[in-house]
Amino acid sequence: MRVLITGGAGYIGSHLVDALIKRGxxxxxxxxxxxxxxxxxxxxxxxxxxxxxxxxxLNEALLERFIPSMDLIFHLAAAVGVxxxxxxxxxxxxxxxxxxxxxxxxxxxYWKRLVLA
Numbered sequence: 001m002r003v004l005i006t007g008g009a010g011y012i013g014s015h016l017v018d019a020l021i022k023r024g025x026x027x028x029x030x031x032x033x034x035x036x037x038x039x040x041x042x043x044x045x046x047x048x049x050x051x052x053x054x055x056x057x058l059n060e061a062l063l064e065r066f067i068p069s070m071d072l073i074f075h076l077a078a079a080v081g082v083x084x085x086x087x088x089x090x091x092x093x094x095x096x097x098x099x100x101x102x103x104x105x106x107x108x109x110y111w112k113r114l115v116l117a
Contacts, residue, residue: 003028004070006076008027032077072113075104
């Protein structure tokens with residue numbers, strides 16, 4: 001199965017990636033690393049079933065390029081952390097609301113299964 005995980009470099013996402021790869025799935029992560037860390041995924045770099053793109057879920061053209069070929073989407077991406085949100089509340093709202101709208105809209109457009117967490 002081909003799986004997209006937005007926000008997959010975070011604590012929960014990286015453990016989900018490990019479980020999915022272990023079960024033989026192909027996994028693509030889109031994460032801008034604003035809260036997640038590439039160190040959480042370093043052990044998977046170079047794995048043939050693991051793909052990582054450092055970008056934002058606000059990049060609708062990028063998401064539209066990949067979502068049609070996915071079997072399942074886990075939407076975990078979000079602006080988190082009190083410090084980050086207080087530093088730029090508008091950006092946090094934009095990511096959390098507009099970003100989720102982009103992911104949901106494309107999942108609906110292409111009739112993809114989606115887990116929103």
